[in-house]
Amino acid sequence: MPLGAVECTYDLLVVGGGINGAGIARDAAGRGLSVLLVEKEDLAQHTSSASTKLIHGGLRYLEYGEFRLVREALIERERLLSMAPHIIWPLSFVLPQVNSLRPAWLVRLGLFLYDHLGGRKVLPATRTIPQLDRDPCGNGLKSGAKAFVYSDCWVEDSRLVVLNAMDAEARGARIRTRTRLVSAERADGLWTAKISDAQGEHKVRARALVNAAGPWVADVIARVPDGRSDRGVRLIKGSHIVVPRLYEGDHAFLLQNPDKRVVFAIPYQGEFTLVGTTDEAWNEAPGAAAISAAETRYLLDTVARYFTRPVGEGDLVWSYAGIRPLYDDRASSASAVTRDYVLDLDAEDGRAPMLNIFGGKITTYRKLAEHALEKLAPLLSPKSGAWTAAATLPGGDMPDADFERFAAALIADRPNLPVALLRRLARAYGTRVTTLLEDAHDLEGLGHHFGGDLYAAEVDYLARHEWARTGRDVLFRRSKLGLKLDNSVESALDDHLAEWS
Known part of the structure; x- marks a missing residue:
């Protein structure tokens, strides 16, 4: 294509391949709009893969009077569970009433509201444990205090982003990773944008532009000559640690600290416990983030305050940090900043x-996308209206959203493949697992073995269908196999994926 030529004209150009960008691209494509999404790195490379991995209403947001946000999130919680039962599943949370500055009656009142604000239908209601030392849920804890047990959901966060991008593409959207927005300007009622990828710079036109760049939202506005907004973003770093398993059981803990902050401890990848998150102001330019020594100590101190198993810095299996692009509501502390979203047209x-x-949070991404299209619809005249509330995500179309029944049928159908491997693949890919496995009925049919239970058939599927281009894409965003495999596997995967770059 000659330099300066316009590559194509779209209805919508979406900048940002995190959960909000992918969700908006999916919603728009399903309404019949032509969509191009550009992401300067990998899908979910930053904030959207650095969450606490929860689909939840945000129990603690009730303290700040965020009733609208909590209600919307609670409604979305069960809706998302039905859309993607392979990567989202129910999780019980034990809330010990120890080290708490909140009286038990106030906590129980908050949980009563939490149970009823969103019209809960599937998840169980809150129950009380009089003494944790007489209940299996107290395993591994120092205190046998009274506790409450409530329910939310777990989510494979980066996979949720990828599934939305896959569905957007299946509905006609074009998804371009490793593609950066250089600049954009208005002319004759259209946008002309310059984008850059490994092949060089290109120009595209679009009728509308969506800035879903997360921490880089202000940077994108600055790339537009007449871009403006009276809204602001406040960057908050949240960090997590992964340690050897602290307790037995499939339940999680919500731990109250003396500073009134809360920290989650969650079963993770079978062998570990995920602990987080922190809230620390980020005053630098957006970019890759890492946990600080102070955050590490804070989380380890929380573990020491509650659990009998001693854990030190030498026990850390992994840590990760992400920068949350929260709407700046001028709150005095990082913990109090709203998790609600604002759409500025x-x-x-x-x-x-x-x-x-x-702003925004993973739980409300679908509703955010729906609201975004409501704002844009009068300007773009899509062929149809809202549709995502009852539509499953790729791999989620299993009978009655019953993952266990689906997994059992898969295991019965492939008796010569390891049960643990099939369960992991079923969790990650749902009904799409048959596309990945194709005719493979034994390990030899899966191709080259990279280590653990990772084979070429899965890697090639990820490259072909999910935009994986590096070993890190495979090991830490499309999966968490990097926690269990030797470091040399990443370079072997880089070599294997080179042909896709």
């Missing part, structure tokens, strides 16, 4: 519209 005087996304 710049479309005055008939100019090509630009929608800037501020």
